[in-house]
Amino acid sequence: MRYFLEIAYDGTNYHGWQTQPNAHTVQEVLDDCLSKVLRHPISSTGSGRTDAGVHASQQFLHFDVPEPIADTAHAVYRFNRLLPGDIVAKHLYPVPDEAHARYDAFARTYHYRITLAKNPFTRYYAYYLSRQPDVARMNEAAAVLLRYEDFTTFSKVKGDTKHYNCLMYEAHWQQEGDELLFTIRANRFLRGMVRLVVGTLLDVGKGKLTVEAFEQLVASQDRSKASGAAPSEGLYLARVEYPEQLLQNE
Numbered sequence: 001m002r003y004f005l006e007i008a009y010d011g012t013n014y015h016g017w018q019t020q021p022n023a024h025t026v027q028e029v030l031d032d033c034l035s036k037v038l039r040h041p042i043s044s045t046g047s048g049r050t051d052a053g054v055h056a057s058q059q060f061l062h063f064d065v066p067e068p069i070a071d072t073a074h075a076v077y078r079f080n081r082l083l084p085g086d087i088v089a090k091h092l093y094p095v096p097d098e099a100h101a102r103y104d105a106f107a108r109t110y111h112y113r114i115t116l117a118k119n120p121f122t123r124y125y126a127y128y129l130s131r132q133p134d135v136a137r138m139n140e141a142a143a144v145l146l147r148y149e150d151f152t153t154f155s156k157v158k159g160d161t162k163h164y165n166c167l168m169y170e171a172h173w174q175q176e177g178d179e180l181l182f183t184i185r186a187n188r189f190l191r192g193m194v195r196l197v198v199g200t201l202l203d204v205g206k207g208k209l210t211v212e213a214f215e216q217l218v219a220s221q222d223r224s225k226a227s228g229a230a231p232s233e234g235l236y237l238a239r240v241e242y243p244e245q246l247l248q249n250e
Helices: 026-038 072-082 135-145 193-205 211-220
Strands: 002-009 055-064 087-095 107-115 168-176 179-186 235-241
Touching (some): 026 072, 026 087, 072 087, 107 193, 135 193, 193 211
Parallel strands (some): 055 235
Antiparallel strands (some): 107 179, 107 235
């Protein structure tokens, strides 16, 4: 029997999502918790990977158990009793055996948060920028992303990626007071892509790159031309979208 579990987590104390040797990861903690509560070895599959220090306000994973879970709400309660305070289980959904947390997602949304006011209480949850960038220029550059599908420029060399095409649905900045929020939505993202996009857009906002130069580097498909990656603490996996009928029954 297969289930989807919706979760959220503060990534500050984790070396990313994916289980790996000699590293404290979100997936490792979750699999251990699920295995204990369900009394069955669990090896979950996430909707995507997040890097060290990156947060998720919505993430999904799937796992299999030999018998149906009689009371999904009570199971979520038990998960949360065992999980640490920086990970929360939100909803548990029975799904068809062929459902897949990664491959069935048709869109993902990331948020990147920036604060222009130094604040010790947001240092792990927003990137502090000491000077106001040109948000209008950054939005001009962000709009360029919607005209392209190959994002090799914003990809990391390592990994098992077979191609670098993404369908970009949305990319824009908004500012409220001292806070900037970047929203980017696509069918898929490359490893490290969002932080590289944000870092390069910030160079536009700082006057280091023109909008025209930004478009040239996107079109170049040359990894060496992107700016440095923005820090991890400002990045959140905000939403993962599935076909409506998949998560109808909780």
